[in-house]
Amino acid sequence: MIWNEHAECMEREQLIKLQNERLHTMVSRLYYNVPFYRKKLQEQGIEPDDIRSINQLKDLPLTIKQDLRDNYPFGLFAVPQSEVVRLHASSGTTGKPTVGGYTRHDLETWSEVVARSLYAAGVDHNDVVHVSYGYGLFTGGLGIHQGAQKIGATVIPASGGNTKKQLQIMHDFGSTVLACTPSYALYLAETMKEIGMDPSELRLRRGIFGAEPWTEEMRKEIEQKLHIKALDIYGLTEIIGPGVAMECEHQHGLHVFEDHFLPEILNPQTLQPVPYGEVGELVFTTLTKEGMPLLRYRTRDLTSMTIEKCTCGRTMARLHKFMGRTDDMLIIRGVNVFPSQVESVLLEMSETEPHYLLIVDRINNLDVLEILVEVNESFFSDEIRQLEALTHKIKANIESTLGISAKIKLVEPKTIERSEGKAKRVIDKRLH
């Protein structure tokens, strides 16, 4: 199901022409309205009319998170505040929140891309969309809400928290689509098990999960536990919120809505574009935003891109399932380590979701990694010998995947903190 066939199935030649025009308009808008960008462009001797093609992107300056912090709260707005009809902010883990400012037209664009996302997931006006993303300054709740409203679905603005009540509502109101973080989806499944509710008692058929990276194995687990098809939605406050990219039902990568968001994949060290298929840092230029447009914003998300046509018929570029973030990445004894790698290893060995925690420390000038793994049906044996063998097996599998050795410690259930939002997987003691 495609919401906007004209846009989503556009011939790439036509799409590029459109992007060229929009990029030029965007650069002009930034140059004449945002002092921060004017200064940057002038420093590089670039004037708006110089920019006529997306091939010139690599000559344009990049934008990083710190730039948003330095211009907090409204320094990057390209319109007077009287035209800003909505403000959002994301919590962020350090320092000031990241602000998003939207004009009326931006809100329409946002609803449009979320509508496209819902249709890509096979959701339409007959569905009952249960939004368990937080409502408020966070873009998740209201973002999905608007898009669901646009397609005429029945929207339940459940927001986050109060899990047992959510399950009751899901049951009584007949929710067919669940929108929340993947960790929360698993938490819902765990709670269902606790209260003795079987997934067949609910009418859920689709899940739209995002706001944090999640593995293929985690997807399979969610699909199996909730009896739904689970799809990945991508977005970030800086660009617009959820709806920047979305998986179609073939689950072969996330389609970027390129008529609105121009993607690049850059080598995080050299900042040069990498060929299609290679992993790098995802960078976006907003092509149609009015309130707070951004030029070449570094998302710190790692992925790869392809422009091969998808079976669904969409011609829009696809992003591979994300491999983690450049800042989630740990460097331990000189090796790049991602918590998601640990998750993959454990999921392969376990029938239920593994709960784990990476603890990094520095002892005698050497980085050390300890991984706590909660005991469950798959990670337990009544015999010490077997339990030790299991621990060694986990250790060996992790070593071969990560490339460094780690101490594995089995811990009792529920010792590792659960979260209803993004799960915390790492404690880095070296930072103190």
Add this chain to the structure above:
Amino acid sequence: MLLKQLSLFLENKTGRLSEVTRVLSENHINIAAFSIADTSDFGILRMIVDQTDVALAALKQQGFAVYTTYVVGFVITNQPGNLYQALQHLDSIAIEIEYLYAFAHNGDAATVIKTNDNELTANTLKSFGYHLLEESEQFNE
């Protein structure tokens, strides 16, 4: 034919053991046998109780990693040499013993054993006239 035993995973932290016994006491569970296999990081607690399913549910509810394991329980008359005799029978069928522990039962000695073939172990002991412990309810005193 086999005896149900509870196995728990416990970290080497203060208070875990007393917490287990608190839960059992609150649920009026009588412990017949209690044994701990320890390593430097954790211990496996093995127990025979009089209401296995009740204890299992109560401990699980308190968040313990508790699972049931099937073992062979048998009675030996309380005299020197009887354990030796029983083990000789098992050696004759080349059984591998994973673990073994013993406790007093009705004036006799009872032994719990887990092997690489519990069924064969139970059948062998039965054929030599040993009384097998099968129902946990018999541990009600």
